[in-house]
Amino acid sequence: MNNNNNGEVRVRFAPSPTGFVHIGSLRTALFNYLFAKHSGGKNILRIEDTDQTRKVEGAVENLIRVMGKLGIEFDEGPVQGGDFGPYYQSQRLDFYKKYCDELLAKGSAYYAFETSHELDEMRKLQQLEGRQTMYDRRARDLSEDEVQENLKKGLPYVIRLKVPLNEEIRFNDLIKGTIRIETNIIDDQILLKSDGFPTYHLANVVDDHLMKITHIIRGEEWVTSVPKHIIIYNALGWEVPEMAHVPLILNSDKSKLSKRQGDVAVEDFLQKGYLKETLTNFIAFLGWNPGEGEEQEFFSMEELIKKFTLEKVQSSGAVFNVDKLNWMNNEYIKNYDPDKLTELALPYFSKAGIEISNTERIKKILSLVRVYLNKLEDIPDNISFLERKEIEPDNDNLKEILNSESSKKVFEKLSEKISLLDELNPENYKTAVSEVQKDTGLKGKELFKPIRIALTGSENGPELPLIAEILGKDKVLDLLKRWF
RNA sequence: GGUCCCAUCGACUAGGGGUUAGGUCGUCACUCUUUCACAGUGAAAACACGGGUUCGAAUCCCGUUGGGACCGCCA
Incomplete structure (x- = not known):
């Protein structure tokens, strides 16, 4: 710990x-x-x-x-902010430089002068030979003189980690348990790039230490580079934080x-x-x-x-x-506070071209359709009945139902009843429909289905009395009148 | 290819020596509903394989197989 x-x-x-x-x-x-x-x-x-x-x-x-x-x-x-800033790594270059120098001084890091191109060639060859692609540590044993000479010539360089050979790095991951890796297969990772910026490996170790991080929780894709980091911690004499790779x-x-x-x-x-x-x-x-x-x-x-x-x-x-x-x-969505949900949903209504100034109305509509919504983006698809001016059944089956003689009777009767009302609400709508049932003798599917199709253009959806109320008397009458 | 990690229904998972292997999503059926959905009830559906250890293994160990990640002057 x-x-x-x-x-x-x-x-x-x-x-x-x-x-x-x-x-x-x-x-x-x-x-x-x-x-x-x-x-x-x-x-x-x-x-x-x-x-x-x-x-x-x-x-x-x-x-x-x-x-x-x-x-x-x-x-x-x-x-x-905070006491351990700055919190942008690009503003912490001095720290990385300092500890990189320390690593160099301790013999735990070294200069390397290969170009990216040379490294590419090296990897290509390794691949061709079916070997693991890995830096061949060729600059590891450059003499002090050679290094100085190259530096003097102004050759671009990187600083690499001098991985100790023939050791086993072992650490305990809070999620995965003990993990061990032989150092011989660990790359002499670049610590400082030729542009003077650190790589992730150096920067994250330095920062985690300086920022007093106690637990590193990150994705599993990082497990294989943990040993490199441990080598750096050890070289600098720092305590290794707890690790948890999710x-x-x-x-x-x-x-x-x-x-x-x-x-x-x-x-x-x-x-x-x-x-x-x-x-x-x-x-x-x-x-x-x-x-x-x-x-x-x-x-x-x-x-x-x-x-x-x-x-x-x-x-x-x-x-x-x-x-x-x-x-x-x-x-x-089904269990959300109605007012809050309405607020969140407003933009989606707006996108569907619905006037949203009357939030009470939106709230009412939402209460009808929320049960159908996997996400708020589904709203437009589920409120198409609101703005439907033309009923254009998308299949002949619906058309047939709308045009049948019994349906016409239903529409005609229902229009009569509704036109007598001052204002449509779920209760008087239901009353009107049951009166139609009495007058025409039609019931069940023959009664309800045509009305639903005439009003919404669809065979299914929320409860009709509620839809009727939202549509309002005039709209309902208008929609019915098209069919008789 | 090398190294490391992982392994319970199709998916997310519980269970970690003795369970009818449990739950959720999805799927299917039925009930409710004058529609669809919702809700309710129920069903099908899993311990990758092989060896050990043990009286007893889904559970512990080893191996196999399968899957994944990583192998950059990226993070």
Whole structure:
């Protein structure tokens, strides 16, 4: 256990700002947040922007916005600052330089002068020979004189880690248990690039140490580089933080979740009208569950914080199942506070061309259709009856029903009854229909089906009396009159 | 290919020496409903395989197979 900092837990979410927020990143961020809050510790945001070629304008702002929207808060970071800043790695170059020099002085790192091109050639050859692609450590034993000479010539260089040979690195992962790797197969990783920026490996070790990070919680794709990091910690005489590598989120074919097979951007899910409660709840359960026979599936952020432990994180990957996401979102939508849901739904009504100034009316419509919604984006498809001016049944079957003699009778009678009313409401609509039933002797499908089709253009949907009320007397009469 | 990780219904998972292997999504059926949906009830559906250890293995160990990740002057 890491005991610096008086035992206070400090974790970090350290994304590189290269664009949208990946579902996998969201889960890593969530787990960090839940773990920090559960332990009464600090959650820190650090921006890993050491790759100058991959910078994306606005990505950091976007990331912070998305996290904020989902209720994932940071105690320290670019926005709120903190005692361990700056929180952009690109502003911490002096630190990396300093410790890189220290590594050099201690003989744990060395200069290398190969160009990218030369390295490419090396790898190609290794591949051709069926060997593992790996730096051949050719610059490892350059003499001091040779190094100085190259430096004097102004040759571009990188600093590489001098991996100790013939050793075994062993560490305990909080999720996966003990992991051991032979150092001989570990690359002499580049620490400092020729542009003077550090690589991830150097920067994350230096920062995690300087920022007093106690637990590193990140994706499983990092496990294989842990030994490199441990070598750096050891060389610098630093304590290694606890590690927890969370399993990957997978496509339905079990490969790492990727854009090729559907949406992976949190922004997209938000935009489609997946609620933030759904997203955090669902994502938390991808690879984690409370265990102990617990069968509750709906958890608020507060409950998640209370229940979350690393021990209950699954060690195998989890397929991202949109069907279940939809189900859960639908459950949240069905049970959401009507006023709040209305507020969230307004933009989707607006997009469908519905006048939204009368929010009470929107609320009423929403109460009719929410049961059908997997996501708010489904609203337009489910309220098409509102703005339908022409009834154009999309198949002959419907047309036939509308044009039958008995239907005409129904429409005519119903119009008569409704035109006598001051205002249409579910009660007097029902009364009117049952009067039609008495007068015509028609009932069941022969009575209800034609009306539904005439009013909505569809064979099914929400309860007719409620739809009738929302449409209003004039609209209903207008729609009926077209058919007799 | 090398290294590392992983393995319970189609999916998410509970269970971690003795269970009729439980729940949720999805699927199917039935009930309710003058429609669809909702709701309710029920069904089909899993311990990858082979060896050990043990009185007893889904559970512990080893191996096999299968899957995945990583192998950049990216993170």
